[in-house]
Amino acid sequence: MNEIKLRSSRTKKIKLGVRKDIAGLLLLLPAVASLILFKYVPVLLGVFESFFKIDIVNLPGKFIGIDNYIRAFTDKQFMGSILHNIKFFVYGLVMNFWVPIVLAMLVDETRKGKTMFRLGYFIPACTPAIAMQVLWKYFWQPDYGLANFIMGKLGIAPQLWLNDPHLVYFCMTFPGLVVCGGMNMVIYLAALQDVPREHYEAAIIDGASIFQRIRYVTLPSIKNIVVLMLTLSIIGSLNSMENVLVMTGGGPSNSTQTMYLYAYQVGVNTMDYSYAMTMCTIVFVITMVLTIVFNKVTKAND
DSSP, X not given: OHHHXXXXXXXXXXXXXXXXXXXXXXXXXXXXXXXXXXXXXXXXXXXXXXXXXXXXXXXXXXXXXXXXXXXXXXXXXXXXXXXXXXXXXXXXXXXXXXXXXXXXXXXXXXSSSHHHHHXXXXXXXXXXXXXXXHHHHHHTOTTTOHHHHHHHHTTOOOOOGGGOTTTHHHHHHTTHHHHTHHHHHHHHHHHHTTSXXXXXXXXXXXXXXXXHHIIIIIHHHTHHXXXXXXXXXXXXXXXXXXXHHHHTTTOSTTTTOOHHHHHHHIIIIIOOHHHHHHHHHHHXXXXXXXXXXXXXXXXXXX
């Protein structure tokens, strides 16, 4: 009798678990369906269209195989845009990646006013990115911008800023300290607050200096967050387009034209959609491969 009751109880638990699983899947279904419909389907369609010469009247057009890919890898302007993306990544790594980490460490060491510092630095990050970029575009204007006004007050000669190929990357990366830095700083600060204080106390007892504590306690403790943010930085630099389109349009003399911006301009200006989708597919593959390799390397070093 007890065995029958036990079997009946197990059966009820199994049925209850199955019902919960079905309910969970039904709740996830709209999100999964929208993800597939609006993310994966466009990507697959773009890859499919890259093998055709699109004819709007008679879709998908003429099949041309890998001709678009051969054209892309022999296109000097597209290959040059890869270098521009690399420059954006390097400038972002130097100016926008480490600064939020240092600021988060400084705020974490602050005993009073921590919330005020965190809030003050985070508020600008809530501003729409496009609006901030338009504001900074006028800030760097060589004729009437605030940057040259400040330079004049300091007795320094005015600069061309966004119109100067040697300064344009600095000018475009610098606003990231405000637009992205606040969000990144809050993320790093949250990670730092999860580091046990006992680790720091033990390091101090052992005579570790502040730099040794940062190297052997702080950075290893937030390594996963640093790796994640660096991965997002790589993806963001490869996908950069809106900020360039707003601030320079790819100028001066195409010196800031990124891969996605070039693909966008080809698609909009010449309506060569198949070639534009080919370049977007190449960027997607490069981003995916670099992300996978970077994650493999960081895991291998753990």
